[in-house]
Amino acid sequence: MKLPLKNKKFKKKTRILAFSLYILSFSFLTCTMEAQASSLEELTQAAEDRKALPIESNEIENWPKGPQVEAQSAIVMEANTGIILYSKNIHEQLYPASTTKILTCLIAAENSSLDEMVTFSQNAVFSLEPGSSHMGMDVGQALTMEDALYGILVGSANETANAVAEHVGGSIEGFSDMMNQKAQELGCTDSHFVNPNGLHNDDHYTSAYDLAVIARAFFQNELLAKMSNTPTRHFEPTDTQPDDFILRTHHRLVTGEFEYEGILGGKTGYTDTARQTLVTCAEQDGMKLICVVMKEESPSQFTDTMDLLNYGFSNFEIVNVSEHETKYNIDNAGFFQTENDIFGSSKPILSLNKDSYLILPKTADFEDIQSDISYDAAGEGQLAVIDYHYNGVYVGSASIDVASNTSSYDFDTLAEPLPEPEETEEENIIFVNVTKVLLCILAGAGILILVFLIKSVIQNYSFAGRKRYRIRYNKRTKYKLKRRRDSQPPRYDDFD
Numbered sequence: 202m203k204l205p206l207k208n209k210k211f212k213k214k215t216r217i218l219a220f221s222l223y224i225l226s227f228s229f230l231t232c233t234m235e236a237q238a239s240s241l242e243e244l245t246q247a248a249e250d251r252k253a254l255p256i257e258s259n260e261i262e263n264w265p266k267g268p269q270v271e272a273q274s275a276i277v278m279e280a281n282t283g284i285i286l287y288s289k290n291i292h293e294q295l296y297p298a299s300t301t302k303i304l305t306c307l308i309a310a311e312n313s314s315l316d317e318m319v320t321f322s323q324n325a326v327f328s329l330e331p332g333s334s335h336m337g338m339d340v341g342q343a344l345t346m347e348d349a350l351y352g353i354l355v356g357s358a359n360e361t362a363n364a365v366a367e368h369v370g371g372s373i374e375g376f377s378d379m380m381n382q383k384a385q386e387l388g389c390t391d392s393h394f395v396n397p398n399g400l401h402n403d404d405h406y407t408s409a410y411d412l413a414v415i416a417r418a419f420f421q422n423e424l425l426a427k428m429s430n431t432p433t434r435h436f437e438p439t440d441t442q443p444d445d446f447i448l449r450t451h452h453r454l455v456t457g458e459f460e461y462e463g464i465l466g467g468k469t470g471y472t473d474t475a476r477q478t479l480v481t482c483a484e485q486d487g488m489k490l491i492c493v494v495m496k497e498e499s500p501s502q503f504t505d506t507m508d509l510l511n512y513g514f515s516n517f518e519i520v521n522v523s524e525h526e527t528k529y530n531i532d533n534a535g536f537f538q539t540e541n542d543i544f545g546s547s548k549p550i551l552s553l554n555k556d557s558y559l560i561l562p563k564t565a566d567f568e569d570i571q572s573d574i575s576y577d578a579a580g581e582g583q584l585a586v587i588d589y590h591y592n593g594v595y596v597g598s599a600s601i602d603v604a605s606n607t608s609s610y611d612f613d614t615l616a617e618p619l620p621e622p623e624e625t626e627e628e629n630i631i632f633v634n635v636t637k638v639l640l641c642i643l644a645g646a647g648i649l650i651l652v653f654l655i656k657s658v659i660q661n662y663s664f665a666g667r668k669r670y671r672i673r674y675n676k677r678t679k680y681k682l683k684r685r686r687d688s689q690p691p692r693y694d695d696f697d
Contacts, residue, residue: 306425
């Protein structure tokens, strides 16, 4: 059966249209693949260029050499002391993306309670960029502050960061002012924040150093650290939030996809401009390290973080100052030096804080460290603070504390004989504050002089009184004798 001519023409046009669509689709796919290949090639080349950037900490004499990483900027900082172990462009201003949220949560935790209710406004929900991370909250719904913080740190929920900012700061702008003020209080020098979630804004930037400083404060809060180390969080329906869902963190060291011992938590971040950013904290053998990498390509942010943490834990160690310090370098004439304790076995007036410690390269000797003492930096109960440097790098400090109490020596107790002193290359030194000693001596002398003067006055007053009394008594006695003689008749003596 022959098809009508009209149907044949229709089928022919259909085949031509289908072939044209195929050609267009193939061309589009080819162009897309070429663009992606070109983009991938550009990203790979950019990563190689970043990897070749100099590492400032590798230029320090006798400092352990750190790994080459693809990050534009990277730092390893010891969390308790703030000592920098690894530095690469640490003060370069870059975009933090969602790592901004560690500051957001820190401020929220300090200015609210966990049971406060955070309500989602129209602006909080709908001011986001399309495709940005969220947890599906609607206008008018509410979460407890605790759930909101979990939503931010586990799910990186941008609308939740907005809602928390409005709840704590009154508005996004008001909260941004709080962020900049807090950053300044913590000692940040390279930052400016304009939103609580890290979505791209040219005026929203920070540095690896500032992120590490903020992370130090963040990980001192045990609850925030726990939240940032949570792989998944289950949200159940409530009266103010009707959905049942689970959030999963994107931090692959927290989930265990990249296994690493001692992970305490962290935060991921990504925008097209910022690229991959990552903040991570880990602890091994009592040393807690914070690692920040900025502007990387996935998954290098995780592998480079592990390499940097390995570098820190493998090449540095904690050194207690009081167990190694034998001599202070003090250029102040307000201290005496003596080889003997004039109080016998009494407790020392001054002591080196036993909890002070340094972070040193394992190849360094304590004798190679330079020290400087400051009296202005001393706090309550402290006489001075000693700062330690190794080849110009700050490695820690120790305080000289004033003894809070002293005990008297029991002379009825026989002391055990002292061991023979060991010969050492350096003499032990005891420091005594001349000013305080002189003040004590002058106070004691003043008290003695005052007592002497009072005693003399009392004695002189008593002596003068007794002398006046004796004079009056003698006068009365003479007067009575004279009257007695005058009242008797004259007596005549007989002469033979």
